[in-house]
Amino acid sequence: MLTMKLITEQYDRVIAGLNKKHFNNAKEAIDAVIAKDQERRATQKELDENLAKSNQLAKSIGALMKEGKKAEAETAKAEVAELKTASKALDEKKAALEEEIVKMLCQIPNIPYDEVPEGSCAEDNWVVKSNLKECVIGKDTVGNWDTNPDYPNAKLPHWELAKNLNLIDFDLGVKITGAGFPVYRGLGARLQRALINFFLAEASKAGYEEIMPPTVVNQASGYGTGQLPDKEGQMYHCEVDDFYLIPTAEVPVTNIYRDVIIDEAQLPIKNCAYTQCFRREAGSYGKDVRGLNRLHEFSKIEIVRIDTPEHSAESHKEMLAHVEGLLQKLGLPYRILRLCGGDQSFTSAICYDFEVYSAAQKRWLEVSSVSNFDTYQANRLKCRYRKSADKKIELCHTLNGSALALPRIVASIMEDYQQADGTIKVPEALVPYMGVDVIK
């Protein structure tokens, strides 16, 4: 959530930012929260004065008792009792106000950075880079794939290839669990393991410490990274213990830094984690959920960084380069989008999406979002750092990105590397991890 400090000190900038994010009634929401905050301050002031008085009286009662001035002590006692009643009411009022303010702040999204494009939907995103010459920078153009000599015309969708080569059994997953829980087998299963190992090895080379966190988290963690309370319906919930299955490793890994103060010398913190991710995906349907396009359970390697405000932009660039490097090493056709204000996630200040091209589906599949959350997430997490220079404490910047999510990468590898004889060539970078160079 945004800090009250930012809202009050940079009022105009916040309003403008929210408008860019296409957040409705920005001014009303901001004005309302400012008014509440003022009320909160006034209440606290009154409460503090009350408590100060009763603290003093309580001390004096002790002294009076010692001196044997019983009558005076009794008068003071009565006065304290009165103050106490008043304090209790004020305290409750203050708590209620604080809760309301947090609630209001949680409904206000992060404000985008200046370099975030204007726009309201996916069409307004900027294509900033691609390894395809057909892909026009700054415009959503796929190019003519059927005539590209590097990607021959015989294109089966990955779900057919997976069936033909006995790599993934979607029906079996339905039997065991339900739709969206595929069973990988044989070389299909090994491809999963190969990708996980490849991605972790690359992250490790880039200096990320590997974390293997729990994939089930408590409520506090869900709140910390903002999945709760709003996106509760998107997570699987274990009601008996009140735990949630994680939708991304971001949740447990970022929550490592909840309520901590980090020495500046430790920054930037670089973590990576492979986990299974669980998403209910309520409301999805159609071609979006075909095959591997959208699953309820999938594997993902996430990279997370905690950094200073001065260095976070640099960190973000490094993360973008890392993810791009993975796609290059896998030899997949990709493009990088800088998301416009309206299409960005609620919490990000700036976000780039990476998409790979699915040759058979003739569509781009999102495989990574790499975001800088500025202090938005850190504020809710209370993730702060102590500056080396003046020892002051400030909010960190948090960043994360997928590096990478497996299913769509698998789809794209299958489709883009399929050969005329129905087999799939293994991307060179994966051969050491696969042990074979063709899937047949």
Next chain:
RNA sequence: GGAAAGAUGCCAGAGUGGUCGAAUGGACCGCACUCGAAAUGCGGCAAGCGGGUCACACUGCUUCCAGGGUUCGAAUCCCUGUCUUUCCGCCA
């Protein structure tokens, strides 16, 4: 699942009703000593929310797992919850 013990600052660990935001030790920071270092000595060393200030200074309140309660006054007493550890049972 049954039983017991415990939860205090960055860490260890005192503290059983006021003078306790909290002894002591360690870590850390500053200064002194030193050519430098070690050792030693002196000083500092929690966070949150307010007031105040250009910014400091200064200052009020809150916080000793969480939430309730007793009391004029709670780290300290009572209740509830959570978590941790140990033992027993079960078990990959």
